[in-house]
Each structure stands twice: as C-alpha cells, then as structure tokens.
Amino acid sequence: MSDSAQAEKIAEKIIDGKAFAAGLRERVGAAVAKLNAEHGLTPGLAVVLVGEDPASQVYVRNKAKQTKEAGMASFEHRLPDTTSQEELLALVKQLNEDPSVHGILVQLPLPKQIDSAAVLDTIDPAKDVDGFHVINAGRLATGQDALVPCTPLGCLMLLKDRLGDLSGKHAVVLGRSNIVGKPMAQLLLGANCTVTIAHSRTKDLPAECRRADILVAAVGRPEMVRGDWIAPGATVIDVGINRIEGADGKNRLVGDVAFEEAVKVAGAITPVPGGVGPMTIACLLANTLTAACRAKGLPAPEL
Numbered sequence: 001m002s003d004s005a006q007a008e009k010i011a012e013k014i015i016d017g018k019a020f021a022a023g024l025r026e027r028v029g030a031a032v033a034k035l036n037a038e039h040g041l042t043p044g045l046a047v048v049l050v051g052e053d054p055a056s057q058v059y060v061r062n063k064a065k066q067t068k069e070a071g072m073a074s075f076e077h078r079l080p081d082t083t084s085q086e087e088l089l090a091l092v093k094q095l096n097e098d099p100s101v102h103g104i105l106v107q108l109p110l111p112k113q114i115d116s117a118a119v120l121d122t123i124d125p126a127k128d129v130d131g132f133h134v135i136n137a138g139r140l141a142t143g144q145d146a147l148v149p150c151t152p153l154g155c156l157m158l159l160k161d162r163l164g165d166l167s168g169k170h171a172v173v174l175g176r177s178n179i180v181g182k183p184m185a186q187l188l189l190g191a192n193c194t195v196t197i198a199h200s201r202t203k204d205l206p207a208e209c210r211r212a213d214i215l216v217a218a219v220g221r222p223e224m225v226r227g228d229w230i231a232p233g234a235t236v237i238d239v240g241i242n243r244i245e246g247a248d249g250k251n252r253l254v255g256d257v258a259f260e261e262a263v264k265v266a267g268a269i270t271p272v273p274g275g276v277g278p279m280t281i282a283c284l285l286a287n288t289l290t291a292a293c294r295a296k297g298l299p300a301p302e303l
C-alpha cells in the first residue's frame, strides 16, 4: 500500500472530538438563542476554582469563554488555595440560592484540606452540571433522568456518532473512578452494551481488553494500553490526558493508549489531544442548558 493510501486509512479511523464538540457547541448556542427569544431565559453557569493549578486555570478560562460564546451567562469565582472547607461550602450554598445560576461546577482537583465529596454533595442536584452529586449518580444508575458527568457523556456521543446503535456490543471500561469509569459503564449499559469494568486488580488486563468491541481507557497512566491489547477493528476511546517529557526534552500530551500502535489495529480511535477532551466542555454547556430548561419546567432540547 502506498504511503498516501496508508495515511488516508489511518485518517478514516480517527474520531475527531474537536470537530464534533464544535458542532455541539453551535447547536447549544442556537438552542440558547431560541430559549432567550421565546422565554426570556439566559442559562447561567457558575464555575468555582480554588487555588492556582495551571491546568485547572486553563480549563476554567476555556469554560468561561465557551459559555459566553454560546450566549450563556458566566460567573467565575476564584478562591485562594488556603480556602477552608467552610468558606467553599458557604459559596456553594449562596450559588444554590441564586436564581440567575442554573449550573454550578467546582473545578477538580481541590486542595487537600477540602473534602471534595462533601463539597460536591452540597451542590443543589438540579444545578449539578458536572453530574457528580450522589443523587445524580443514583439517578443515572437507576435509569432516571439525571445530569450526567460531562466526559462520559461526551464519550457516548462520539461512540453513537461513529457506530450508531451500540446494542449487544461488548464494552470494556478500564478504570473505576466516580467521575469517568463508573458513569461511563452506566451509560454503556443504558445503551444495551454488555459491560466489563476492569481496573488495577483485574487479572490479565490485556486479555480482558482484547475481548472488547468498545474499549474506553480512563486510568490516568500514560500509554498503558498497547496495540496488542486491542482486538482488530475495535473502537477505542482514550480519556487519558497525561503530560510526559518527550525524547526532545519537551513536554507532550499523551493518552492512556499508545496511539501509534493502537491506530494500526483499531477500527476507530480518539486521539489525544483533540478527542475526548474538547467534548467535556461542550457537554458542560449542554448540561447547563438542560438544567436551565428544567428549572423553568421546559423540556430540554434534543441536541
């Protein structure tokens, strides 16, 4: 096969999350404009950042920018890394009561003096656009209307866009975090997949992964999933965002999957960057729109 034919074959396999996210943000923006024109409602998102973690600062800045671009109101709250749990809880309670705020997001990770679970569970579940509140986790697990965590929701959208109906597919989710692994497994189950959750104590991880039609890697270990862990033709969703030092001494971003090996075997694969990452903020905007509609007793638009 010629080099250009080979390159074309690889390009066809890549799931372009950046492009899909841009389209989703446009659809959210159009729905926001309609909501405003027909009901005089402007969805509002409050984002709380505690401390100065450089990556978190970038994510929060991008969230505010994209929120405004979609025609929503953005409220940013930046607190020092010495903030106490009580101070943070007081702010969350104030935002819970604020009628112009339809969505509240506390950027993670939080400084070590703060109990993250207690903070997340203080957010009004109706404004919990991260979908991390125990009530939303329970609703998702029991198949009720929930606000769904943004990263897994974005993964599901990419999978449905590429594969269509997911019924009967064997999905392996690598990682069991409350933020990605567990909700991802629930969403895939809701889409009628047969789901395995694999983790650090799973026996023979490579063999478990090779059984997957759909493999979602969310372990936070750079390039852990090798090419020979993947069944030929499988769809691979890489949730990892890891900064490592390259051979040239410069930092580069890699996923949890060894992309160059995996792309040769997989039927379709998300790259890092430009795969799952951009979907996280696009889905946050979609969740904020949903929360605002529900607050007014309106149906959330299909996006």
Ligand SMILES: Nc1nc2c(c(=O)[nH]1)N[C@@H](CN(C=O)c1ccc(C(=O)N[C@@H](CCC(=O)O)C(=O)O)cc1)CN2
Binding pocket: 059, 105, 106, 107, 108, 109, 130, 150, 151, 241, 253, 272, 273, 274, 275, 276, 277, 278, 279, 280, 281
């Ligand atoms: N409260 C929350 N905290 C965190 C979440 C979350 O969903 N809710 N997720 C991550 C960070 N995150 C959003 O907050 C996020 C991560 C990555 C991206 C993204 O677009 N990544 C790009 C690469 C960006 C880069 O160069 O660093 C990509 O993958 O293409 C967006 C949002 C942890 N905290």
